[in-house]
Structure formats: C-alpha cells, structure tokens
Amino acid sequence: xxxxxxxxxxxxxxxxxxxxxxxxxxxxxxxxxxxxxxxxxxxxxxxxxxxxxxxxxxxxxxxxxxxxxxxxxxxxxxxxxxxxxxxxxxxxxxxxxxxxxxxxxxxxxxxxxxxxxxxxxxxxxxxxxxxxxxxxxxxxxxxxxxxxxxxxxxxxxxxxxxxxxxxxx
Numbered sequence: 742x743x744x745x746x747x748x749x750x751x752x753x754x755x756x757x758x759x760x761x762x763x764x765x766x767x768x769x770x771x772x773x774x775x776x777x778x779x780x781x782x783x784x785x786x787x788x789x790x791x792x793x794x795x796x797x798x799x800x801x802x803x804x805x806x807x808x809x810x811x812x813x814x815x816x817x818x819x820x821x822x823x824x825x826x827x828x829x830x831x832x833x834x835x836x837x838x839x840x841x842x843x844x845x846x847x848x849x850x851x852x853x854x855x856x857x858x859x860x861x862x863x864x865x866x867x868x869x870x871x872x873x874x875x876x877x878x879x880x881x882x883x884x885x886x887x888x889x890x891x892x893x894x895x896x897x898x899x900x901x902x903x904x905x906x907x908x909x910x
Contacts (some may be wrong), residue, residue, distance in 0.1 A: 746852045748852065748855045749811045750808065750809070756794055756795070766841040767840055769781070771838055801826050806825055807824070809821055810852075810856065812839065812843075820839035820848070820852070822835060822836070822837040822853065823835060827869065831866035832865065832868070832869060833863075834870060835869070850885040866902070867901065869898065871897065873897060876897075883901075
C-alpha cells in the first residue's frame with residue numbers, strides 16, 4: 742500500500758540498513774553534514790555517517806538535541822526523518838531524506854505525518870523546516886502536511902502548528 746510507513750528510532754540495529762540505503766540511493770551531501778573525506782561513499786564517509794547518527798542516540802534531551810528515525814516501508818529502511826530541538830520552547834526542526842526508489846510514492850508525506858504525531862506526543866507545539874524554493878519534492882510533502890510556507894532570501898521556511906488537528910492523509 743502506497744504511503745504506509747513506520748518510524749523507528751535510529752539505533753545500532755537499523756544503522757547499517759540506513760547506511761546501505763544512503764550509499765545505494767542518495768548522495769552523501771543529501772544525507773549528512775559535509776566531511777573532509779574522499780568523494781562519494783568512501784570508507785571515511787561511511788564512518789562519518791555512522792558517527793553522525795550515533796551522536797543523536799541520546800534523543801531530544803541528549804547532546805545533539807536530535808531524535809532521528811529510520812523510515813520503514815514494507816519492512817525495509819527507505820530513509821530518515823529527524824527532529825531537533827530549537828531554542829524556541831516547544832519547537833523542533835525537521836529534515837528528511839528518502840532513497841531514490843522510495844520517492845514519489847507518498848512515503849515522505851506519510852513519514853512527516855508520523856513525525857508530527859511523535860513531536861506532539863513529545864510535548865512540542867511547532868515543527869519547522871527549511872528547504873530551497875526548487876526542492877519540489879520537499880515542498881509537496883510540506884504542503885500535504887499543512888505547512889505554512891514563507892520564501893525569503895532564496896530559502897523556503899515551513900511552519901506546522903501542532904495545536905490544531907494533525908493531518909491524517
């Protein structure tokens with residue numbers, strides 16, 4: 742069934758499947774911060790990917806203030822969505838990526854809806870996101886989830902208020 746996903750907190754159990762999908766179906770710069778390593782999915786970049794995700798194992802109250810989830814569809818890890826505490830109380834920022842084969846199937850919007858529910862359950866009131874005006878996939882996902890969009894200076898900002906009813910479809 743299209744658009745059905747489950748979110749699993751990233752941990753040692755799903756970290757290697759997440760890395761496998763990233764290496765096979767995404768570019769390093771789309772799934773992790775830039776690192777000083779050989780281009781492509783070099784051994785050094787794979788190690789940096791693991792360390793980047795392990796740093797967030799502490800969740801919203803840990804040192805990175807970030808909770809990362811593996812996006813699972815059909816029993817397979819297909820991408821990652823995260824929420825990171827912002828300084829503004831009750832607010833988290835989200836970001837996501839999907840492997841190429843998972844795109845265009847409604848999985849991004851389904852994952853963001855699940856994240857909105859997780860954020861509300863964690864006591865958050867607002868979820869924000871930033872993207873570029875030319876990222877049609879992200880814009881579509883954000884719109885489907887009721888985001889208010891604002892473009893300024895070549896950046897598109899999204900804001901989703903959790904005080905109102907959460908999107909269900």
